[in-house]
Each structure stands twice: as structure tokens, then as C-alpha cells.
Amino acid sequence: MRKDRVLFLMIGILMSACGSSRGIEVEEAWVRSGLQDGNTAAYMTIVNESGQADALLGVSSDIARFAELHLSQAGSDGVMQMIPQESIDLPTGGRLELKPGSYHKMLTGLNQDLVPGDTITIMLDFENHEDISVTIPVKDSAEMGGAGMDGHMP
Numbered sequence: 001m002r003k004d005r006v007l008f009l010m011i012g013i014l015m016s017a018c019g020s021s022r023g024i025e026v027e028e029a030w031v032r033s034g035l036q037d038g039n040t041a042a043y044m045t046i047v048n049e050s051g052q053a054d055a056l057l058g059v060s061s062d063i064a065r066f067a068e069l070h071l072s073q074a075g076s077d078g079v080m081q082m083i084p085q086e087s088i089d090l091p092t093g094g095r096l097e098l099k100p101g102s103y104h105k106m107l108t109g110l111n112q113d114l115v116p117g118d119t120i121t122i123m124l125d126f127e128n129h130e131d132i133s134v135t136i137p138v139k140d141s142a143e144m145g146g147a148g149m150d151g152h153m154p
């Protein structure tokens with residue numbers, strides 16, 4: 001009887017661990033190529049299937065001295081501006097698109113050149129979900145449909 005109960009508890013723990021790691025998915029991730037000491041941006045789609053509202057609180061990476069969440073949008077004068085974001089909401093069942101001209105992960109002060117074919121690792125910090133580490137490929141702007149409008153290019 002006691003053994004059954006322990007087994008039951010262990011299955012419960014394993015199932016909840018699986019559930020939380022599948023709750024948030026990252027799709028179509030890429031980072032724009034760049035030069036050492038320069039800046040660039042990473043993009044991806046984050047899908048929240050955890051059944052719980054969440055928020056992306058920040059990002060970090062060994063590849064750059066600073067990493068932060070930005071939103072690009074046109075100011076009243078029509079010039080694109082980048083506005084730092086403390087967090088970005090991830091509603092239940094929602095898709096958060098980080099893409100050129102919109103939300104992005106700004107990487108400032110690259111520690112090395114980023115060349116197409118390379119990969120980098122970024123950590124995503126969520127309010128409720130455990131942190132997620134994603135390995136994403138470096139691509140150049142032309143390959144992804146021309147220069148972005150984020151003002152990241154030198």
C-alpha cells in the first residue's frame with residue numbers, strides 16, 4: 001500500500017514537470033548578423049500553451065554585454081524609435097511575435113562577430129514559467145527580407 005502511494009506521487013511529479021516544460025514554445029527564432037562591439041536584434045515567436053497567463057520579463061545572453069526587450073514604433077514625427085519594455089504580456093493561448101519593426105530582443109555590445117551559419121544561445125525569463133534557453137541561428141537581413149526598421153544597422 002505504501003509503495004503504491006509513493007509510485008503515484010512520483011508519477012504526479014513527472015507529469016507536472018512535463019506539463020510546465022511544454023507550456024511555452026518558441027518558433028521561428030533568428031538573430032541578425034552583426035559585428036563585434038556593435039548591436040543587433042533577435043526575433044522569434046513565443047506561443048503560450050501553458051493554460052496560464054504569463055509575461056516575458058527579460059532576456060540574457062553571453063553573446064552581448066547588454067540584452068533587453070524593445071518595441072520599435074513610429075514616433076509623432078514618423079521616425080522609428082525603440083522603447084525599452086519592462087515586460088511583455090503573454091496571454092493564455094497567445095502568440096507573441098518578435099519581428100523587425102516591432103518587439104525585439106536588443107543585443108548591445110556584441111562580444112564577437114555574428115556570421116550567418118553561427119548559432120547563439122539566449123535565456124528567456126518568464127514571470128510564471130521556468131526560464132527557457134533557446135539556441136537560434138544567425139541570419140543576414142537580406143536573407144530575411146531586407147534591412148529592418150529597428151535602427152540596429154550601423
Ligand SMILES: [Cu+2]
Pocket residue numbers: 041070071082104105106150
Ligand atoms: Cu532595439
